[in-house]
Amino acid sequence: MATVTMEKLTKVYPNGQKVVHGLDLTIGEGEFVVLVGPSGCGKTTTLRMVAGLEEISDGTLRIGDRVVNDLPARERDIAMVFQNYALYPHMTVAQNIGFALKLKKTSKDEIARAVTNAADVLGLTEQLDKKPGQLSGGQRQRVAMGRAIVRDPAVFLMDEPLSNLDANLRVKMRAEVSRVQRKLGVATLYVTHDQVEAMTMGDRVAVMHAGDLQQCDHPQTLYSKPANLFVASFIGSPSMNIFEAGLSEDGTYFAMGGQRLELDPMGYSENLRKYRGKKIAVGFRPENLSVATTAQGAAKLKVQIDLVEALGSELLVYFRFDAKAIKVAGAIAEEEDLGDIEVGVEKGAGIGLGVARIPPYYQFQQGQTLELNLDTQRIHFFDIATGDAI
Ligand SMILES: Nc1ncnc2c1ncn2[C@@H]1O[C@H](COP(=O)(O)OP(=O)(O)OP(=O)(O)O)[C@@H](O)[C@H]1O
Ligand SMILES: [Mg+2]
Structure with missing residues (x-):
């Protein structure tokens, strides 16, 4: 059991x-920390x-109490699982799992015991005599995990270990990896660019962007209290709606495009008062919009429907209105990403595209105008210059 402490960890190639700018991050004993970005x-x-x-170009790395900056890899008591877990095709599953121990000249009995244990934890007992070619993708992945487990390391490091698996298997293996990690209680740093993977697996999630740590928190905190515009747009699918807005001089409402939205007098912080009469960024999640009723504590937003995606359990209603959308460079999902990743805030062309999550029993027409309630308790405000949460 050990902790990993990174202090101002820096990499200059x-x-x-x-590429890494003074990273401060600690992985507690038995903790599962996901690094995402x-x-x-x-x-x-x-x-x-x-x-x-x-x-390490600069900074300090500790495993337990020991500074290990200059310690060679084999002396760090770490086991890694990579995306490309090349198994030895001519060896059986048991031989693959036990290989590292064999190299260390561990006794046959001890290897057999370690392999049996690992296979038990991973549900591979039936497969021990098979060759990798006879296994499914998920089983191969488990063998790769097994190779790490038998070494009984102080720390697990995993770099996108599931990204070669198909979508269904990936979902299953997420739960599997989490379960095994919890059972073994080994401090784990797990890298992924998939925010859903990060949110579902991590005890804590560290969001990184362009070499800087943006925020490290419990998944739910990251979602409900993003520290800045980058985290706000990166975490959550579909992304948070973020628009440019002006806070009124008296701080009782804000204007987005041509629309005026009343603020809940209790619903905003002392800090927000400093932005009275100024431009701010206003963010709200798709689920914090609903089809307008006379509900209290909600501001009304008039929009035009662009597209409706019916997902069975809900509708994703894409809409437009006359406010300026704020897109955060690098934070959008990969398939929409235009490739250029820049730091900072990139203002949209004023199209004002947004999305709402609506129960499936509504029927909408494209082009239809719609009034949406915006839950004012759930609005996020950001400094438009720094991107920091207000
Ligand atoms: N050996 C190297 N020499 C110089 N630059 C490098 C080297 N390895 C990586 N880089 C650069 O460092 C930056 C970070 O790379 P890194 O592989 O850490 O990214 P990543 O977050 O793991 O990305 P991905 O999600 O694509 O795996 C990139 O701009 C990359 O081009
Ligand atoms: Mg990578």
């Missing part, structure tokens, strides 16, 4: 590229520094 933000680099596969 020999070509001068600075868009492609290229420095996740693998961070993991490799912890593993000892990449030199």
